[in-house]
Amino acid sequence: MRAVPRSEEFRNGGVSLWYRDAGLPERRAALPGPADYDVCIVGAGFTGLWAAYYLLKADPSLRVAVLEREFAGFGASGRGGGLVTADFPGSREQHAREYGKGAMIALQRALMASVDEILGVVGDEGIDAGAVKGGMRITATNPAQKDRLHERVEHLQEWGYWPEDLHLVEHGHEPWLRVDGQLAAAYTPHAARLDPARLAAGLAEAVQRLGADVYEGTEVTGVRPREGETRPAALTPAGEVRADVVLRATEGYTGELGASRSEWAAEACAMIATEPLPEQVWEHIGWEGGQVLSDAAHSPVFAQRTADGRIALGGRGAPHRMGAGAAAGAAPPQAIAELWRVLARMFPAAAEVPVAHAWAGPTGVPADRRPRIGLDTATGLAWAGGYSGSGVALANLAGRTLRDLVLGDRSDLARLPWASGADGAAHPLRRLGGKVAHGLYRGADRRETSRLSTTSRLAAVASRITGHR
Template identity: 50%
Template sequence: MSSVKNGIPLTKDFANGGVSFWYRQIGQPERRAALPGPRSYDVAIVGGGYTGLWTAYYLKKAEPGLRIAILEKEFAGFGASGRNGGWLSAEFAGSRQRHAKARGRQAMIDLQHTMFRSVDEVIAVTREEAIDADIHKGGLIHVATSPAQRRRLRAELAELRTWGYGEADLRLMDRDEQRERVQVAGALEATYSPHCARIQPAKLAVGLAAAVVRLGVDIFENTPVTAILPRRDVGQAKALTPRGAVSADYVIRATEGFTASLAGQQRQWLPMNSSMIVTEPLPPEVWKHIGWPGNELLGDEAHAYIYAQRTADDRIAIGGRGVPYRYGSRTDVQGATQPQTVALLWRMLVKLFPAAADARIKHAWCGVLGVPRDWCSTVHLDHTTGLGWAGGYVGSGVTTTNLAGRTLRDLVLRRDTELTALPWVGRQVRQWEPEPLRWAGVQLIYALFRAADRHENDHGTTTSPYARLANLISGR
């Protein structure tokens, strides 16, 4: 049974929001108990997403005697960790030149190679902890569907060659290989990298939370943190909640797109909205036209780009920015996304895969990711105040959170390691502009990106000046 709304074929049980399809597929986890009252720990982590879970996991594995608590407003994996596109990729957010300014060009190359290895680190942990997250390491394909995109694709490949990407890490595909891997309508050229795996995000979050609990970490859910206070003199840092304060030698902020909900953090990281839709399972005759036997992850070179995967049960999940920002750094209501965004993503699906034009949409949802003012991820710990944080992943967080967790482990334990020497450690940037400048600026940036894509599709063989202006305004 199906229905049609605004020209979009929907399944009879189509849902918008309700967290994500990933949780609809496995069922939302039963919530753990809330914080029972004031407590004291060695390490308190605010936020139960991938960053918080990985940090707790690696700290507890390194020092089993540490008393660690995770404080989560909803349930572990509620936010971007359970709503993302399922790209376990080696892509790292931010300007390589900016990161290189901190500790040199080789340090940024080292960071990129560490990201390559981090993909395999996540896979290894899932095997060790028996976490079935539908992981398949098929690699990543980026396609160009216009002459301007093709020029960008080639220019980016040449640039990445100077930042540690060898031929085995990223290469152009010939036409025959493109067709064999996946049939994308209008694809003029494509690159392939082996450093990416498909995951089912909610399965990873639920499995990782269970592993952390088995190690002896306390996860308190339904426990919102309203403020984080630094250590004063010989006392402890504090995380304040309506149920009492949690004191700890170290309080780690792992709130990513929800950081603005903390007192004094409203302009720290901008909560960028990203949305997804997923189809019903597609029949074999459709897959004969599309191909995609290797289950690679798929992205394009548009400015308002998309990201997609073929799921383990033969659906297509595709996402993009949609309406990127809500005034005042507000976040979505239980993952519901706007009808115009659903329509936009469906049009992109059909444009790239005409054979899927009759496929019905099963679910639409959205979530927020954290964006620093310079668009560069960061991890930091201050031993004087007892405060630390990691985030600002700008949509590349599935793998980066794992690196953040291992780096925070070393920082908390005062270890000087290869990880603590990487150039994203200790990075701090200015805050975002106050409203209404913040809202107006983001709206203008993404309007320019959309205009740039239209201009390039209609006329351009080079990157549109609209995109150059958007990049200038955004500070990317």
């Protein structure tokens, strides 16, 4: 096996590509002491920042605080692949059994609209995030993936994707992108690429302009629910921050808030980025128009052509699981090697271009893979997360939904089925089953790539464990 080609300045220290040139931002001031607000948001990632933004746009008189242990965009928001997609993790059928199929279709349509909503705010607020809406290509590179892709398109067209929203690609009818060995492809226009770190930084500045207090370098050690006449609070070494509503928007770091430790696992999404590709390589590959890429594997990869001409490719199926203390975000060597093998297989013309950067970030993954959002008016606690690596558009939808929940607006967004998700812990056996299924899916991908022409039976076992289609 060939070694991963690396540039002399290859980095794998945990900082994402998006901070490579500009460097880490200067931290804002920490919380100076105990305080009172109308809304206190724990976590300055996309969920927390979007919630603050929409709350203050709706009611500028609100007193809003955002508490962040590191800096805005430090976690998954500033470490992701920069893909804005309408992917919904979790079982549509399970939501439909509880709330009706129409409700799940409405949720999917709202998620599609979130892609344009994000781009609209980026334009309105003058955020230079390199955002380009080019849609997403989903590629199949072996017979098993091809069969599944056809089934997936047919299935999703029953769940809110109309033919114009997702369809199989006829050669030459979509933006050209040459993936080696591609047997089939699908396309959806509901996707964009951007620099997620710059989006997070721009949102933090926007919420400050609107009047929010953003405190960085401020660790939250726990959240306390309302107790009688005592308001809920976020607990910090500098003192309590009391508010009418305390919103936990900590995603992959949720397990570090003691009382919520068993609720979600923190799973790593590993990423690599090449040096800028020579123009002749891009002429061979194509990939114009800001289109992003995913594949039809059980543990899919995703990629974008960055604004400076690199391929940034990552995977939620990378063989690395993060615990509560894994905040540094360095990608393990086996994850780098696996992602590079995928890149070289898809784009042989780019196989000799060195890997310039590698990193990882934690995503919140509930055992049932269902994202959660809600507000308990009795305790004054609100929450959102569990995006399983598909969080850019979901976080925007969560921010707008939390606005309506906090303000008591029984809007269409507040009635969407995921807005009823309980903030409860998963059974340990169910979480163990999720780990087993994770390994089975990766094993199935290896078998299908090497020798199988049909979906591996390992994937069928994993699907039975997780209850997914």
